Ligand SMILES: O=P(O)(O)O[C@@H]1[C@@H](OP(=O)(O)O)[C@H](OP(=O)(O)O)[C@H](O)[C@H](OP(=O)(O)O)[C@H]1OP(=O)(O)O
């Protein structure tokens with residue numbers, strides 16, 4: 001039985017008769033192919049990437065597993081439509097906190113049509129993309145069984161968040177106190193278990209960065225890092241299953257032997273934010 005995902009935080013959503021992804025109950029995520037070149041480009045990327053034997057396994061694990069494409073009944077009632085079949089990254093997780101971080105100060109490729117470039121440029125300038133090299137496209141942070149998730153409106157995410165506001169949200173992601181409460185100072189209680197440690201998010205980001213310092217095969221425009229963890233596990237002293245995955249490859253182009261400096265720059269900027277949070281004492285910092 002297919003249904004709209006419970007934990008989607010950005011992108012096109014399959015609610016209210018719109019076209020968006022669906023999930024099954026065995027861990028598959030069905031993303032509809034966008035009718036234009038973006039759909040076929042994303043299939044081409046997954047096909048190329050999943051069969052590329054030069055990509056080491058420790059890097060492949062940062063990408064959803066690709067199971068091909070399939071015609072399924074679309075969420076908007078338009079009948080059978082082609083979908084990518086991907087690993088459902090939220091499958092088997094309990095109340096995951098999820099953040100979609102769109103990497104790169106530029107979300108458009110030079111090959112894109114002029115009107116599309118202008119639309120993206122506007123969003124890049126109005127958001128933190130140009131200034132910081134990334135922006136928050138959407139997020140949900142689990143607070144408690146009683147209050148559920150803090151899931152800010154999409155509009156408040158795409159408007160320009162300052163570096164301080166983004167730092168504060170990255171702190172809330174690893175804190176016990178209520179994220180949505182204005183003025184609450186994040187305690188960063190789980191910073192060391194989620195961001196730190198040998199398997200934590202910082203170490204995963206650094207591993208990804210070392211690949212981006214070498215790879216010149218692909219240029220990833222408008223691609224996101226999806227950061228996930230389970231706070232309840234951390235609260236119970238267990239491993240919070242923190243991880244990063246890359247999603248959205250509708251705008252991946254051939255690297256032609258050149259470093260993807262747009263992605264790499266944004267990734268370095270994100271790494272700086274996360275490492276600073278890890279190395280400071282959140283509680284004593286006024287906000
Ligand atoms: O439809 P919009 O204006 O919300 O824009 C979508 C973006 O939402 P945003 O407004 O930036 O939060 C959306 O961004 P997110 O995935 O939500 O970060 C995509 O950029 C999407 O384009 P594509 O499917 O990647 O080619 C964008 O879709 P298109 O408008 O390009 O189809």
Ligand SMILES: Nc1ncnc2c1ncn2[C@@H]1O[C@H](COP(=O)(O)OP(=O)(O)O)[C@@H](O)[C@H]1O
Pocket residue numbers: 005007008009010011012013021029031064086087088089090098100138224226247248249250
């Ligand atoms: N494989 C996946 N498993 C689980 N959730 C996913 C997966 N891919 C994407 N998502 C969710 O869907 C959102 C939008 O995905 P994305 O590929 O960017 O779609 P769009 O092309 O519509 O922007 C992400 O922010 C994430 O919440």
